[in-house]
Amino acid sequence: MTRVYDLICKAEAAIAGSFLIVMVALIFLGGVARMMHVPLNWTTDVATCLFAWACFFCADVAWRRDALMSIELVTERLTPARQRLLVLVNLVIIALFLLFVIGSGFWLSWVSRARSFQGIPGVSYSLVTMSLPVGGLLLLTTTCLKIRDEIRGRATHRAHAL
Amino acid sequence: ETFTLRFNHVLSPSEPFHEGFQTWAKRVEERTNGGLKMRVFHSAQLGVEEDIIEQMRQGANVGQNTDAARLGSYVPGIAVINGPYFVETLDEVKRLSSSPTVKKWMDELAASRGLRVVCFDWVQGYRNFFTNKPVTTPADLASQRIRTPPAPIWQESIRALGAAPVAMAFGDMYPALQQKAIDGVELVYNNIPGGRFYEVLKYANETKHIMLINFEVVSAQFFDKLPKDYQTALVEECQKAGQETSARILASEEKVRAQLKERGMTITENIDLAAFRKAGEKAYQALNLTEARAAVYKDIGK
Amino acid sequence: MLIVSVAFFLLILIGMPVAFAIGISGALFFVQNPDLPFTIPVQVTISMTQNFALLAVPLFILAGNFMNKSGITEQLLNLASVMTGRWKGGLAQVSIALSALMGGVSGSAIADAAMQARMLGAGMLQRGMSKGFAAGVLSFGSLLTPVIPPGLGMILYGTIGQVSIGRLFAAGFAPALLLWAALGMTVWIVARRRGYPAERTARMPVREVGSALRGGLWALLFPVFLLVGLRMGVFTPSEIGAFAVVYAMFIGVFVYRKLRRASFLEALEGSLADVGSVMFLIALSAIFTYGIVLESVPDLVAEWIMAVTGGLNGAMLLIVLALLIAGFFIDSTVLIIMLTPIFLPLVKDLGGDPVHFGMVFIIAATIGNFTPPVGAAMYAVCSILRCPVGVYTRESVPFFLAVALVTLALVFFPGLVLFIPDLIFGAS
Numbered sequence A: 001m002t003r004v005y006d007l008i009c010k011a012e013a014a015i016a017g018s019f020l021i022v023m024v025a026l027i028f029l030g031g032v033a034r035m036m037h038v039p040l041n042w043t044t045d046v047a048t049c050l051f052a053w054a055c056f057f058c059a060d061v062a063w064r065r066d067a068l069m070s071i072e073l074v075t076e077r078l079t080p081a082r083q084r085l086l087v088l089v090n091l092v093i094i095a096l097f098l099l100f101v102i103g104s105g106f107w108l109s110w111v112s113r114a115r116s117f118q119g120i121p122g123v124s125y126s127l128v129t130m131s132l133p134v135g136g137l138l139l140l141t142t143t144c145l146k147i148r149d150e151i152r153g154r155a156t157h158r159a160h161a162l
Numbered sequence B: 001e002t003f004t005l006r007f008n009h010v011l012s013p014s015e016p017f018h019e020g021f022q023t024w025a026k027r028v029e030e031r032t033n034g035g036l037k038m039r040v041f042h043s044a045q046l047g048v049e050e051d052i053i054e055q056m057r058q059g060a061n062v063g064q065n066t067d068a069a070r071l072g073s074y075v076p077g078i079a080v081i082n083g084p085y086f087v088e089t090l091d092e093v094k095r096l097s098s099s100p101t102v103k104k105w106m107d108e109l110a111a112s113r114g115l116r117v118v119c120f121d122w123v124q125g126y127r128n129f130f131t132n133k134p135v136t137t138p139a140d141l142a143s144q145r146i147r148t149p150p151a152p153i154w155q156e157s158i159r160a161l162g163a164a165p166v167a168m169a170f171g172d173m174y175p176a177l178q179q180k181a182i183d184g185v186e187l188v189y190n191n192i193p194g195g196r197f198y199e200v201l202k203y204a205n206e207t208k209h210i211m212l213i214n215f216e217v218v219s220a221q222f223f224d225k226l227p228k229d230y231q232t233a234l235v236e237e238c239q240k241a242g243q244e245t246s247a248r249i250l251a252s253e254e255k256v257r258a259q260l261k262e263r264g265m266t267i268t269e270n271i272d273l274a275a276f277r278k279a280g281e282k283a284y285q286a287l288n289l290t291e292a293r294a295a296v297y298k299d300i301g302k
Numbered sequence C: 001m002l003i004v005s006v007a008f009f010l011l012i013l014i015g016m017p018v019a020f021a022i023g024i025s026g027a028l029f030f031v032q033n034p035d036l037p038f039t040i041p042v043q044v045t046i047s048m049t050q051n052f053a054l055l056a057v058p059l060f061i062l063a064g065n066f067m068n069k070s071g072i073t074e075q076l077l078n079l080a081s082v083m084t085g086r087w088k089g090g091l092a093q094v095s096i097a098l099s100a101l102m103g104g105v106s107g108s109a110i111a112d113a114a115m116q117a118r119m120l121g122a123g124m125l126q127r128g129m130s131k132g133f134a135a136g137v138l139s140f141g142s143l144l145t146p147v148i149p150p151g152l153g154m155i156l157y158g159t160i161g162q163v164s165i166g167r168l169f170a171a172g173f174a175p176a177l178l179l180w181a182a183l184g185m186t187v188w189i190v191a192r193r194r195g196y197p198a199e200r201t202a203r204m205p206v207r208e209v210g211s212a213l214r215g216g217l218w219a220l221l222f223p224v225f226l227l228v229g230l231r232m233g234v235f236t237p238s239e240i241g242a243f244a245v246v247y248a249m250f251i252g253v254f255v256y257r258k259l260r261r262a263s264f265l266e267a268l269e270g271s272l273a274d275v276g277s278v279m280f281l282i283a284l285s286a287i288f289t290y291g292i293v294l295e296s297v298p299d300l301v302a303e304w305i306m307a308v309t310g311g312l313n314g315a316m317l318l319i320v321l322a323l324l325i326a327g328f329f330i331d332s333t334v335l336i337i338m339l340t341p342i343f344l345p346l347v348k349d350l351g352g353d354p355v356h357f358g359m360v361f362i363i364a365a366t367i368g369n370f371t372p373p374v375g376a377a378m379y380a381v382c383s384i385l386r387c388p389v390g391v392y393t394r395e396s397v398p399f400f401l402a403v404a405l406v407t408l409a410l411v412f413f414p415g416l417v418l419f420i421p422d423l424i425f426g427a428s
C-alpha cells in the first residue's frame, strides 16, 4: 500500500514538473513562431491546460510537505491535547470540502463535455475541468493520511510553528 | 412569483451596449410590474463567457451577451453568421430573425443544448482592419499578423482574407502592437478610442469584413419557467433596445471616424471590396459552411 | 457576505491553511444562495488557472529557482557585497542591495525572500543580528524585486487594467530607489543603536571591484535584453516569465556552467511546493470573489470612497490605507486581481494617471506579503529562520513604517513616478 502511494507521489511530482517545463517551452515557442510570422495559436490553449493540472498537483505536493501557509498565532497557545483536537477539526472540514470539490468537479466535467477549447475545436474542455477533481482526489488522500497520523499521534511532520 | 435574471457581458461600462442592456432591463422590469428583474453585470464580473454559457445549460438564472462563433461550437451552422460579408446591413440582420433556417438552429440550440437565444438584434458595427500599412486588397494583408478571437470561424475568416491570424487576449493587444509582436488588429470603430489603439496604429482600412452581430442568450430551462407574458416582454424589449442601440452605434461610427482622423489616423476608403468578398469565400469552404449560407440567403432573399 | 467573512476569520484562527479557509468560507455563499448552480465554485477555480496573465506567477517562481542554481545569484551577492559591505548594518545592507540587483531578473518578492533567507539568514544571525531584525530585513527588502522591472504585479495590473506594461516597467525605477534609501536608512539607524558590524572596514581593491562587476554582468544585462526583446517584438508582457526561465537556464548551462542535470532537477523539484502554495491560494480565492461581486461590494466601496473624499489625492490615500489593511489578510496577487477593476476606473474618473496610480497600488498591495497574519514572504522567511511571528512583527514595525511612508509620499508626487516613463515613451 505504502509502495503504491510512494509511486503515486513520485508520478505526481514528475508530471507537475514536466508540465511546468513544457509550459515554458510552449510559451517560448509561441513567441518565436509569432516573430517569424507563422503564429501558432494552439500553444496558449495547451499551455494553460497543462497549467491547470500542474497547479493542482503542485497544491498536493505543497499540502503533503506542509508548505501551505497558515497562521498559528492562536493555536500555538493551546495545550497539546487541544491543539491536536483543533488540527483534527481542521482536517475533517478540509476533507468534507474536498469531497464537495471532487463530486461537483467530476459532475461539471461530465455535463459540460460538449464545451470545446476556443482555439482547438474538437477537443473537450473537460480535459481542463478534470484537473481539479483529480487533484482533489490526491489532496483528499493526503488529508486522510494526515488524519490517520494525527489519530495515531505520530504526526511525522507537524506544521511549522509560527 | 417573481424572477431574477443576472445578465453578464464582457464589455466595459462605457460601451454603448452596457447602457442598452440597462435600458432593456429597466423596460422588462416595468412591463412585468417588477415580476421579472434583470441585473446587468459588466466587464465579465460574473465570469468568462464560456463559463456563463455552461451555467445556463445547467439551468441557472443567468444570461450572456455572446457571438455566433461561440454558439457555433454547440450548433455548428450558427457560426456562419460570423463569416466574412455574411450580412451587410441592419435590414438584413432584421430579416435573419424570420429565416426558417436560423429559427431551426435556434430551436435546436434551446432543445438539445439548453441555450435560449432571446434576440440577436444587437450589432456592434463593422469589423475593419487597423494596421500600420495601408490595405486595399487581400494581397496587402499577406503575412501581416492580425490579432483575432480564437474561435475557428474568426481564424479562418481572417486567414481567408489574406492575413495570419494571432489569438491573443484583448488586454495584450496594445502592448503587443507597441512592441510589434503583431502587425494589426481587426475591430469595430468603437473599440479604438477606448483601447487608445490610434497611438500605435496608422491606418483604418474600411474593409467592413464582418458585421458583428451579438446574441442575447439565457438558460432555456429558466426561460421555459417564465409565464408567457414575461417571455414576450423579455424578447420584445430585447429586440427593441437592441435595434435602438445598433442604430445609435452605426451613427456614432461617423463621429469616432472623424475623431481618429483628427488624432492622426489615415482612413483607407478605396478598398477593393469585390476582391475581399471573393477571398472571404474560402472561409466558408474551409469550414464546410457554404450550404448553410446558401440556405439562409435563400430565406432572406440575398 | 457577512457570514462568509466571519467564517473566513474563524477558520484562519483555528489554524487552517489560508487557501482552504478562503475556498471553504467562499463556498458558504453558495449554501446561502441555493439558486446558484453548485458547480460555480469549481468552475471559477479552474477558470483562474486559464488566465494567461497568471501564468507569469509560476514562471517567475521557476525563473528564481533556476537563477539560484545557475550561479547568477552568487555573482550578484558578490557584487552587492562590494557595493554596500562598508555600510553600517553590513550583511543587512547587502541583502537589500541583492534584492535590488535580483529585481532586474526576477519578478516575485516571495521567491526573492525565500531565496535570500536560505542564503543570508544564517550569516546574519552569526554576526549577532537578532532573529526578528534579520527576518524583517530579508522579508521587507524583497519589496524591491517586483518594483524594479520586470515585476509580477505590473504584469497583472497592466493586463487586467489595460495599462501599458512598458510604461509601468519604466515607472518602477525611481520608487525602487526611494524604497531602497528608506530601508537602508532604517537598517543604518537600528545597526548604529545596536552595534551591528559592517562587512568590511577597508576599501576594496579596484581589481576585485572589476571582477565583481564582470561576474554580475550577465544578470545586469538581463533587463537590457528584456527591453530589446520587448522592442523587437519577440515577447508580449505575459510571456516575459518564460523568457526569464530560458535565460536563467542558458546562463546556468553555457556561461557559468553550474546548471547540470542534478541541479536542474533540484530547482524544478523545489519549485513545485512554491508554485502549489501560491497558485492554490489564488485559484481558490475566485470562490470568495464571486460572492463579493454578486453582492455589489465593489460598487459600494467605490461609492463610499467617492462620498468620503473629495478629490484624487484623498481617494488615493484612502485606497493605499485600505490596501495596507486588506494586505494584512489577503495575498498581494489576489488583491491586484480583485481590486484593479474597482479602483482603476475610480481613479481615472477623478483624473488620475493609470501608471502613477498603478505603481502606488502595486507597492501598497505587495507590502501585504510582509505583514502578519497572512503574508507569503513573511511566512517563507520566518519558517526558514525559525522565527516566531510575534518576534518578527515587533521588529519589522520600523521597516513597515519606512515603506508605508514612501508609498504615501508617492501619492503626492506623481512626477517622481512618471518622469522616467515620460522620458522613454514621451508624455502621456
Ligand code: NA
Pocket (backbone or CB within 6 Å): C102, C103, C104, C105, C106, C107, C108, C144, C145, C146, C147, C148, C149, C150, C151
Ligand atoms: Na523585478
Ligand code: NA
Pocket (backbone or CB within 6 Å): C327, C328, C329, C330, C367, C368, C369, C370, C371, C372, C373, C374, C375
Ligand atoms: Na499580510
